[in-house]
Amino acid sequence: MLPAGRILLVEVAYRELTLGIAALFSDPETAHGGLPALDRLLHLGQYALGAPGMAIAELNEAGSGRVIAASGTAAWALGRPVQPYVVAAACRPGPPTYRIELGAIDDESSEQMTSLGSRWIMLHRVDVDGAPVALLGAFVAEDRAADPDELAVMALLGATVGRLYAEQAGLPVQSHGNLGELADRELFIAVTSHELRTPVTVIKGYADTLRDHWSQLDEKARRDAARVIGQRSDELARLVDRLLAASTDSAAGTLSLGPFDLVEALRQAAANLPADLRRRIRLELPERMPLAYGDRTTIPNVLTELATNADKYSGRDEPVVLSAAHDRRTVLFQVLDRGIGIAPEQVHRVFERFWQADSGDGRRYGGAGLGLYLVRKTIERQNGWVSLRPRDGGGTVAEVRLPRGDVKRDAPASGEA
Structure with a gap:
């Protein structure tokens, strides 16, 4: 049971949550749903629950999913695929809100969340017409049972997400249908x-x-x-x-996976960029990092695609920044620009094959709509993931994460899609 003071805080937060949700549907920035509404909901829910982090995974007809919104300590997972076995373990019958142990998900995510202070996940299965469309998760830092007031908060958040999906208010953010x-x-x-x-x-x-x-x-x-x-x-x-x-719906060739020095690979790839692009790149790379696990030969193409996009949509006087970092389970690099930015409703659609923000003869920017599609395919075949998000102060952040190469692996990756 929660302490009496904590129960009072949750009750007050619940009242504020209801007011926040009402405001969400009247605010021009979130009234039409989509990712802006989901991001606002996560922050409202995180405050109401006192949770260190929250996330929403959108599910698809193939039985897998993808993290489309994340806040707090869950922000690292934005854009990460959710494998079918994780979805199957998470979508339990019965009441829609329940406890999920970290061990029910993959080892890498479990260790990452444990290192960030989470003990278990309070999960809400979002159903529309009897079928699950999303999973809403709140990460809990204390090893205790969920309080009825917290369950009520999750139910209200889940009902709001379900309403957005049922009304197709900017959701789903990913295209589930096949063109034929x-x-x-x-x-x-x-x-x-x-x-x-x-x-x-x-x-x-x-x-x-x-x-x-x-x-x-x-x-x-x-x-x-x-x-x-x-x-x-x-x-x-x-x-x-x-x-x-x-x-052929595949990234080029069979991958050769193994540990490699990501910082060195990025420096070499940046040095081999086209001259005009190379002059715009500003390297903010650490001297050294833990090894990455993946195919080093794919890094030049991935960096070229991301840097070319940043160059295309940025003013000529603004540098394109290349940075890198690591955490307990992953290494990452970012390409940051001060360009026109990306609309929240487009941050997932840009990875679809042939998708373009503008079309027709009046298009301002060229491109076949293939670069980011192939970047995602290439990185996900290495058990990594890619995400785009608005940059604070304007512009876009493109982030690529790969597993660390200095941790124990249960089984070798095949490199196959």
Whole structure:
């Protein structure tokens, strides 16, 4: 049982929670639901429960899920996949709110949450039309039973999340449906033709200029034309590689997993970025970190995609920052920009194949909508995960996490999807 003083605090917090939820549906920033509403709910719930952290995992038809919102000590898990066996263990029949032991989830998450002060999870299964659509979890720091007032708080939070899903108020944030073979092929052709047209046109234009006006051009003009042709050819080759990888629904090749020095890999990858991009990168890397566990050869492509995105959407005077850190179970690196930022409702959709924030001939920014899709596929095949979030003060943070390579592993990873 909770102490009398704690019970009073929960009762007061419950009243404040009801007022906060009422305000949520009238606030223009959260009235339409989606991730802004879920983020607000988590912070309201965290305060009402006195929990060190909370998270919401959205489930899909395949029986797996993904953490789409997290606060407090759970923030590290944002974007992390939830495997089917974890979903199966978490979705219990009966009352929707119940206790889940940390041992019921994977060892890495269990150790991470234990190191952050959690003892168990108060879980609420969110059902719509009799089927679970999400899992709402509050991390509890004391080894005790849940109090009825806390169960009431979880029930109110779960009912609110369920309402948002039932009304499709900006939820689900991930696309669960398949385009179908014909629609997917048509979209692939449309994107391919659109994105190939620009570099091919530029290459042909400069090549025609060199062929038809060679004698009229001075040495500098010829070198400039050759430089542009080379740059556009590199872009074209990279685009073709991405299109081929995406067309087979797999990241390139079989991975070779093992421990490696992430800081060294990042320094080398940054040094080999295109010259214009390399000049914008500001390295804020530690001298050393624990080893990562994954495929070192994938780091250059992942960094190139993230840094290219940051460069594309940022002002020319703002640096793109590359930083790295580690915690008890993971190592991570971040690419931070001061660009146009990312809308909360887009932070998960940007990882979908062919997805683009703007479309049509009036698009401001190019791209096939494949880069982040392939980054996520590549990193998740290494038992890691990727997330995007708004940066404090404006801009975007892209974060990549990989398992640490200096911890005991129960079984070797296969590197297969």
